Amino acid sequence: QQQVKQSPQSLIVQKGGISIINCAYENTAFDYFPWYQQFPGKGPALLIAIRPDVSEKKEGRFTISFNKSAKQFSLHIMDSQPGDSATYFCAAVVNDKLIFGTGTRLQVFP
Amino acid sequence: GAGVSQSPRYKVTKRGQDVALRCDPISGHVSLYWYRQALGQGPEFLTYFNYEAQQDKSGLPNDRFSAERPEGSISTLTIQRTEQRDSAMYRCASSSTGVGGYTFGSGTRLTVV
Numbered sequence: 651q652q653q654v655k656q657s658p659q660s661l662i663v664q665k666g667g668i669s670i671i672n673c674a675y676e677n678t679a680f681d682y683f684p685w686y687q688q689f690p691g692k693g694p695a696l697l698i699a700i701r702p703d704v705s706e707k708k709e710g711r712f713t714i715s716f717n718k719s720a721k722q723f724s725l726h727i728m729d730s731q732p733g734d735s736a737t738y739f740c741a742a743v744v745n746d747k748l749i750f751g752t753g754t755r756l757q758v759f760p
Numbered sequence: 761g762a763g764v765s766q767s768p769r770y771k772v773t774k775r776g777q778d779v780a781l782r783c784d785p786i787s788g789h790v791s792l793y794w795y796r797q798a799l800g801q802g803p804e805f806l807t808y809f810n811y812e813a814q815q816d817k818s819g820l821p822n823d824r825f826s827a828e829r830p831e832g833s834i835s836t837l838t839i840q841r842t843e844q845r846d847s848a849m850y851r852c853a854s855s856s857t858g859v860g861g862y863t864f865g866s867g868t869r870l871t872v873v
Contacts, residue, residue: 693864
């Protein structure tokens with residue numbers, strides 16, 4: 651009930667391509683869905699977030715698509731760059747508590 | 761401070777010893793969270809505070825783990841009688857709103873030998 655399932659585990663994309671990471675959840679009490687980006691040796695940093703009453707949110711090259719009925723949401727990174735290479739975590743919030751997905755290691759090659 | 765500060769950065773301890781991990785949140789942040797992150801995994805919730813009140817400790821693995829935030833600012837996570845399975849990165853985060861907009865510290869890497 652509290653889990654957030656994330657896929658794929660790893661992703662290799664060529665520079666300029668689109669990176670897509672998917673997440674699914676079961677608990678309908680989740681009320682906020684952030685994505686975090688983590689570089690090696692650093693803590694996770696908030697990237698973009700969405701509330702369940704919105705189907706899409708775009709910030710620069712990053713877009714969250716949210717499907718409430720399917721209980722799924724995804725992160726799209728347009729025009730992926732080598733500097734985007736990092737681990738990405740989806741998360742969901744319930745009762746002020748962040749529940750993280752298992753992470754996706756993204757590598758963008760020039 | 762400018763960010764969330766955790767100390768020590770690295771801690772190696774012998775099995776059976778007690779350890780105390782410290783977190784200094786961003787000044788003025790009401791909420792403080794403790795997470796544990798195993799290598800290659802997402803952070804796992806341990807406990808959180810609003811001001812000095814511990815709101816949720818459901819993620820603490822067992823009664824060897826405890827946390828406090830006595831003055832509503834700095835927090836300490838204590839692990840008693842450490843075991844090898846306690847080895848992990850322990851991360852602290854703070855938030856002004858509590859709505860997922862956390863700022864994480866760089867963590868304390870705990871190794872129990």
